[in-house]
Amino acid sequence: xxxxxxxxxxxxxxxxxxxxxxxxxxxxxxxxxxxxxxxxxxxxxxxxxxxxxxxxxxxxxxxxxxxxxxxxxxxxxxxxxxxxxxxxxxxxxxxxxxxxxxxxxxxxxxxxxxxxxxxxxxxxxxxxxxxxxxxxxxxxxxxxxxxxxxxxxxxxxxxxxxxxxxxxxxxxxxxxxxxxxxxxxxxxxxxxxxxxxxxxxxxxxxxxxxxxxxxxxxxxxxxxxxxxxxxxxxxxxxxxxxxxxxxxxxxxxxxxxxxxxxxxxxxxxxxxxxxxxxxxxxxxxxxxxxxxxxxxxxxxxxxxxxxxxxxxxxxxxxxxxxxxxxxxxxxxxxxxxxxxxxxxxxxxxx
Numbered sequence: 001x002x003x004x005x006x007x008x009x010x011x012x013x014x015x016x017x018x019x020x021x022x023x024x025x026x027x028x029x030x031x032x033x034x035x036x037x038x039x040x041x042x043x044x045x046x047x048x049x050x051x052x053x054x055x056x057x058x059x060x061x062x063x064x065x066x067x068x069x070x071x072x073x074x075x076x077x078x079x080x081x082x083x084x085x086x087x088x089x090x091x092x093x094x095x096x097x098x099x100x101x102x103x104x105x106x107x108x109x110x111x112x113x114x115x116x117x118x119x120x121x122x123x124x125x126x127x128x129x130x131x132x133x134x135x136x137x138x139x140x141x142x143x144x145x146x147x148x149x150x151x152x153x154x155x156x157x158x159x160x161x162x163x164x165x166x167x168x169x170x171x172x173x174x175x176x177x178x179x180x181x182x183x184x185x186x187x188x189x190x191x192x193x194x195x196x197x198x199x200x201x202x203x204x205x206x207x208x209x210x211x212x213x214x215x216x217x218x219x220x221x222x223x224x225x226x227x228x229x230x231x232x233x234x235x236x237x238x239x240x241x242x243x244x245x246x247x248x249x250x251x252x253x254x255x256x257x258x259x260x261x262x263x264x265x266x267x268x269x270x271x272x273x274x275x276x277x278x279x280x281x282x283x284x285x286x287x288x289x290x291x292x293x294x295x296x297x298x299x300x301x302x303x304x305x306x307x308x309x310x311x312x313x314x315x316x317x318x319x320x321x322x323x324x325x326x327x328x329x330x331x332x333x334x335x336x337x338x339x340x341x342x343x344x345x346x347x348x349x350x
Contacts (some may be wrong), residue, residue, distance in 0.1 A: 003069035005302060005339040009042075010063045011056070022050055025091060026335035029064060029076055031179075033308035033328050038098035038179050040064060040078045046090040053092050055083055061181075062096050066304045066332060066339065073304040075332065077180045099162060099178035111136050111161040111178060119154040125168065125185055128154075132161045133183045141182040143192045146174050152277040171277065173284035175309060188287070189326050189349035191311050199310035201324075204298065206316050210340075211299040214321050216258045221246040221293035225286040227268045229278035240275060242282035245290040245350045254320040255294045255347075291346045296325050302339030306330050312345055324348055 007027070009020045023044040030039045040062065046053050060080040065072035078096030085092050099111055111132070119128055126140070126147030133140035149172050156164045162178070169176035169185060176185050186192045191199045222244045231238050250256035268285060272278035298312070306312070312325045325345035333340045 005334060006065075006067045006069060006072045007334065008065040008067075008072045011060050013061075020044065023053070024334070026333070027064075028334075029066075029332040031076065031308045031330040031332075032177065033175055033326075038076050038078065038177070040076060040094075040096045042094045042096075044092045044094070046085060046087070046092045048090075052090075055085065055092065056080060056094065058083060062094070066302065066334070074180075075304055098180070111138075111183075114158045114160055115156055116158055117156050119151075119156065121153040122150060125149045125151060125172070125174070128168070129165065129183050129185050132165065136161060136183075138178070139182045141184045143186040143190055145187045145190060146185045149174065151280075153273055171272075171281040171284060173280070173287060177308075186309065188284075188291075189309075191309055191326075199307050200305065201311040201313060202303070202306055203313040203315065204300070205314075209298055209300045212314075212317065212321065213297040214255075215295045215297075216255050216320070217293055217295065218259055218262060220289060221259050221262045222264045222266045222286065222289045223247045223262050225266045225268065225282045225289070227270070227272060227278040227282040227285075229272040229275050231275075237271065238275070240278045240282050242279065242286045244286040246293055250290060250347070251350045253323055255323075258320070259293060287349060291326065291349065294320075294347050295328075296321065296345040298343045298345070300341055300343075302332060302334070302341045304332075306341060306343055311348065312343060 007020065007024070008017045010016060025043040025045055028041045032038060044053060058080050062078045062080055063074060064076050064078070065074045067073050076098065078098055080094055080096045082095035124147060126142045129142050130140040151168050151172050154164065154168065165176045165183065165185070173188050174185055175188050224241050224243045224247065226239050226241050228237050228239050246259055246262045266285065266289065268281060272281060306327065308327055308330055310327045312327055314325065315322050326348040327343055328346050329344040331342040
């Protein structure tokens with residue numbers, strides 16, 4: 001038999017699932033790999049046989065679990081940041097983000113406040129994230145590979161912790177995101193969850209999919225990336241070049257063969273403090289451009305086991321589609337038409 005979709009919602013630790021199920025008009029959740037905050041948007045019926053809702057306060061912590069029948073898997077922890085009411089029909093809208101913009105009822109602090117300080121050379125990513133997480137009332141979730149990276153001297157000048165960690169991740173080939181009350185930092189394509197566990201790979205065949213789209217994008221591909229740094233010994237600005245995997249045929253897949261005559265050179269305008277940091281930034285940018293040169297979208301009935309930074313194996317579709325993909329974003333939509341999931345993918349690292 002087919003099980004009906006199940007949704008479980010807790011607010012500040014209190015199970016509110018019954019109220020949400022009675023009034024749910026729609027719910028949309030977005031899980032991203034990268035600096036964007038995960039989001040939830042919940043629309044509830046206001047009035048009718050159940051009466052008017054008491055509008056919740058911002059700062060509430062909302063945990064959402066999705067599944068079928070009597071089984072539901074947690075897909076996100078969010079902080080209520082926007083509350084609205086509209087009509088007709090009379091409805092209440094709650095929007096939440098995985099990164100708080102103010103204090104929360106669970107004791108988390110905002111990570112978007114501007115700060116000024118310096119982080120000395122020699123510190124590891126693990127040490128930096130741990131300090132910021134402690135200050136902001138969150139937990140550090142740093143993978144072993146990401147944690148041992150040394151990003152070099154960092155100046156945080158009128159810059160939020162969110163912006164600093166995002167910049168540090170971008171320049172060192174890492175993925176940073178706030179999620180589930182944690183500051184998550186992993187290697188790009190490492191496919192590790194906030195708990196430190198490997199995200200299970202999901203395999204799909206055509207009968208399991210509603211719609212799919214493949215896009216091979218030459219404008220996203222580059223031949224090489226050029227960065228620059230200030231050489232303090234010679235008092236000159238020098239350049240570093242890093243070749244993209246697209247220039248050497250990638251992993252030799254069908255899609256790579258379609259990317260003919262990639263000649264673009266991408267120049268990064270930031271001036272880095274050392275040759276080492278400039279080289280790391282060029283390498284990260286070159287690999288990111290390769291990953292985004294082929295993109296895959298898949299629509300299917302709702303599944304909670306599909307997560308950003310996880311791996312998706314498609315087979316039985318067509319050449320160029322049948323391969324392993326890295327999940328960049330997952331969108332869940334639940335409304336009167338049921339529960340649907342959209343997955344946006346890119347190439348895994350070579």
